[in-house]
Amino acid sequence: MSKTHTRREVLGHAARGTALAGLGGLTGLLWLKANATFAWSINAQRCINSRLGAVGVDVCERCSTECVLALSAVRAVNEFKSCGRCYVCPAYFKITSAVGPDGLPTEKVCPRDAIKREAIGWIDPDDPANNFYDYTIDETLCNGCGRCVLECKEPAGLGSIRLEVRHDTCLDCNRCAIAQACPEDAFDRPEPA
Amino acid sequence: MPRCASLGTVLPRVAGPGLLLVLVLFGVSGPAAAQEHVEYERPVDVAPTEDTIGEGYVTPEVQRPRPRAAAWQIADVVLLAAALGVAAWLAIWRRQRGWLVALTTACLLYFGFYREGCVCPIGSTQNVAVALVDHTYAVPHYVIALFVLPLVAALFFGRVFCAGVCPLGAIQELMVLKPVEVPRRLDKALGWLKWIYLGTALYYAVLPAIERDFVICRFDPFVGLFRFTGAAWLLMVGGAFLVVGIFVGRPYCRWLCPYGALLSAFSRYAWRPFSITPSRELDCGLCQSACPYGAIEERRAVRTSCFACGRCYRSCPVHHAETPESVVPAAELAGRPPEAAP
Amino acid sequence: MKYQPAHTIGGRGSAPDQFARALRGVALDGAGRLYAVGDSAVKVFDADDALARQWPTDRPGECVAVDRSGRVWVGEREQVEIFDSQGGLTDTWRDPGQLGLVTAIGFAGSDVFLADATARWVRRYDQGGRLLNNIGDRHRKGGFHIPNGVVDFAVDDEGILHVANPGMHRVERYSPDGTLLGRFGRFDGRDPEGFPGCCNPTNLTVDDQGRVIVSEKAGPRVKVYDPEGQLLEVVADDVFDPTAKNMDLVVDSRGRIFVADTATLEIRVFEPTGSEATA
Known part of the structure; x- marks a missing residue:
């Protein structure tokens, strides 16, 4: 050269x-x-289904309808630590439906029947109202429609059920279709806490 | 009007930086309005405890899978850098197509079908743009690396990212079976589309958060194919791109890819770009008809549009002469499409 | 007997007769003065609803009660403050390790009953502050089931305690020694006879005829039951803020019901109408 x-x-x-x-x-x-990571998450204080004070609103189902996956990467998660274990859970039963012979509502909230109700601890053989109940959400059935989240919210419930992103199934789309459609701007990639 | 005329000449020069400045100011001065929340106090911790429930009850663990670990993100960056290096070595030093096809297939399998597309350098353009104008928005280190590495590589070796790393390019690269020549003027004209696309994508990316959209990702025709799921119409568009790509080499990369626009700009000043040189290749022009991308002009590779695929070397009689068992008369080669050559 | 909303007292605001952050409990004294706690203060309204006086409390008040001698008892976290009728502090009860959040106070004879929302039962003390026994602690759930967070009770003229057990959709009656005497209530989300939602009724009071007046949350509603547990009247079901819960209530000798709307921080007054009211 x-x-x-x-x-x-x-x-x-x-x-x-x-x-x-x-x-x-x-x-x-x-x-x-x-920042350190880049993962989608739902801000429960913004999500209309869990935001306190938003009472009497219609359920927002976009987390279940907008995801590019056939079964959305969003699921409802029951934080057992703060669940009241109610006898009549408004997120499990459609509490305004007709009462059956057992004294409980005849219809359920979950359209996919993804919530399991089970008496726990010492079980009263005579009085089912005298028991605590665990409400377990089946992750393989839940599509994150948010109905139970809305029903569990204060003041009707304790707000122990929240919508969360399943990081094992989330594809981490750079443009998340749910985030784009979220009317409350609750779907975000925040800095890790 | 003279004022208009002077404005007309000045405007294009100041518009770019001016627009950027305006966007930066917007980002700094427009923090998201804090939403008012109704606060409740819960007087006591009302959830029953394990002791209250009794009978040895244990509060079930709530499964919360963690986001993808940082180690994997580092691995992605390392793999990207390694693939860029290998692609450059194969294209510029080894001057071999066969291994380039292997590399591009491997990257298609990993970055495309295994990692399922996101985040990619093409889409990261938008993240970087948002991070520049919105002070509340930060991108992770690995996304910055994904954006910068292929551009740095382009400054040294040209579009080696397109050659063997980009899964969007790879899926089209493998579909080029019966390429036809696109008229040069049409090719050049369509090439401007990618700049328009880039401008549009940046415009939508830097809008305030509530209106922001990542159009590159939204209309990515191939990511649905990698994931085997997605909007039906986009899957069909992706399929259409592949079918057209049988005859027209890499249509998305040549005319639409917004990151390709940046790469072509950077590769203009490449230090050691992909080249066809009289000292190492036969200066015969066979390569020009072998190039499905119209990237060889006057027997030389055009830096800005060459994808470094290596078909020109495969068609070159000199390179064939190096391997004795595959010596083919040049005249016979000229009549065949490059893929048909052994 | 029908009721109509008459007027409201207080409200959210910074004026002296308003509440800035919280309104938790209401009570009446023998002279018909209304006592309300919230915001770490006791506010006394006279018969024409004007603020008569107010004084601060040590901790945010959760409930208030006035005994026969006119002393004002304020339940707080882990303590009860006792004031004279002018607001002078006369005593503070604490029971370290025992007494938690006090959400209701009642009197019968020489007994003082404190609802402990932390332990989820009612504690019975003598006038000297000595714990005599607990009520509801033999419950199989370890106490009353209160996902709503408060235990509320009322003592009728015969000294019987009426305790809300919202998680089981019941009102339970206890003797002062803790013996379960009876109960009424069932779940029903449609029929107003039953208690809706996860946990209702949240609060209750008893009038001089033994009628039980309850408040519910989600949606907020006030109802009157006869002593046998038959629904007499839905007093109001659409006037409260839909986020209001644990609305304390009290009834005066004329049958007027005072309900604390915990969301708008107003005390809503409902007056009986019709023949029975004047009888």
């Missing part, structure tokens, strides 16, 4: 150097405010 540089080569070096410096500057700028 010749040691003399043509004008074209010099210009090329200059342009390349400028572009590299620009990319470096951009990287530095973004690096300073970069």
Whole structure:
């Protein structure tokens, strides 16, 4: 190779150097405010199904209808630590439906029958109202429609059920169809706490 | 009117940085309005405890799968960098197509079908744009790396990302079976579309959060194919791109890919781009008809549009002469499509 | 007997006769003055609803009661403050390790009953503050089932305790020594005779004829039951803020019902109409 540089080569070096410096500057700028992860999550304080004070609203089902997966990556999660274990759970029973011979509502809230109700602890053989009940959501059936979340909300319930993103099934779409459709801007990729 | 005329000449020069400045100011001055929440106090912890429930009851664990671990994200970046390096080595030093096809297939399987597409350097353009204008928005380190690495590679070796790493390119690359030549002027004209697409995508990305949209990802025709799921019409568009791609080499990459626009701009100043040189190749012009992308002009590779696929080397009589068992007369080669060559 | 909403007292605001953050409990004294707690203060309204006086409490008040001698008892977290009728602090009861959040106070003879929402039962003390026994602690669920967070009770003229057990959709009657005397109530989300939702009634009071007046949450509603547990009247079901819960209530000798709307921080007054009211 010749040691003399043509004008074209010099210009090329200059342009390349400028572009590299620009990319470096951009990287530095973004690096300073970069966060650690990038995962979609639902802000329960914004989601209309769980937001306190939003009483008498219709259920928002976009988490179940908008996801690119056939079975949405969003599920309802019952945080057992804060569940009241009620005898008549408004998220399990459609509490305004007719009462059956057993004294319980005859219809359920979940359209996919994904919630299991089971008496726990010491079980009173004579009085079923005298028991605590666990309400377990079957992850393989739940599609995150949010009906139980809405019904569990204060003041009707304790708000122990929330919609959450299943990170094992979520495809981490860079443009999340649910986030785009969410009317409350509750679907976000926040910085990890 | 003279004022208008002077404005007309000045405007294009200041519009770019000016627009960016306006967007930055917007991002800084427009924090999301805090929503008012009704606060409740719960007087006592009302959920029954394990002791209250009794009979040895244990509160069930709530399964919460963690997001993809940081180690995997680092692995993605390392794999991307390695693939870029290998692609550059194969295309520029080894000058071999066979291994490039293997690399591109491997990247299609990993970045496409295994990682299912997201986040990719193409889409990351939008994240970077948002991060620049919205001070509340931060992208992870690995997304910054995904965006920057292929551009740095382009500054040194040209579009090696397109050559062997990009899964969107790969799925089209493998479909090029019966390429026809696109008239040069039409090719050039369609090439402007990717700049329009890039501009549109950036515009929608830097809108305030509530109106923001990532159109590149929204209309990505191939990600649905990687995932075997997605909107039916987009899957059909993806299929149509592949069918058209049998005859027209990599239509998305050549005319639509917004990241391709950036890569072509950066590869213009590449240090050691993909090249067809008289010293190593036969200066015969056979390669020009072998290139399905119209990226060889006057027997030289065009830096900005060359995908470094290596078909030109495969068609070159000199390269065939290097391997004695596959010597084919040049005249015979010229009549065949490149894939048909052994 | 029908009821109609008459007027409201208080409301959310910073004026002296309003509540800034919370309204938790209401009570009446023998002279018909209304006592309300919330915001770490006791506010006394005279018979024409004007603020007569107010004084601060040590901790946010959860409930209030006035005994026969006019002393004002305020239930708080882990303590009860006892004031004279002018607001002077005369005593503070604490029972470390025992007494939790006090959400209701009642009197019968020389007994003082404190509802303990932390333990989920009612504690019976003598006038000197000595614990005599607990009521509801023999419950199989370890106490009353209160997913709503408060235990509320009322003592009738015969000294019988009426305790709300919302998780079981029942009102239970106890003798002062803790013997279950009877109960009424069942779940029903349609028929107003029953108690709807997960946990109702949340609060109750008893009038001088032994009628039980209950408040419910989600949706907020006030109903009157006869002493046998038969529904007499739905007093109101659409006037409260839909987020209101644990609405304390009290009834005066004229049959007027005072309900604390915990969301709008208003005390809503319902007046009986018709022949029985004047009888």
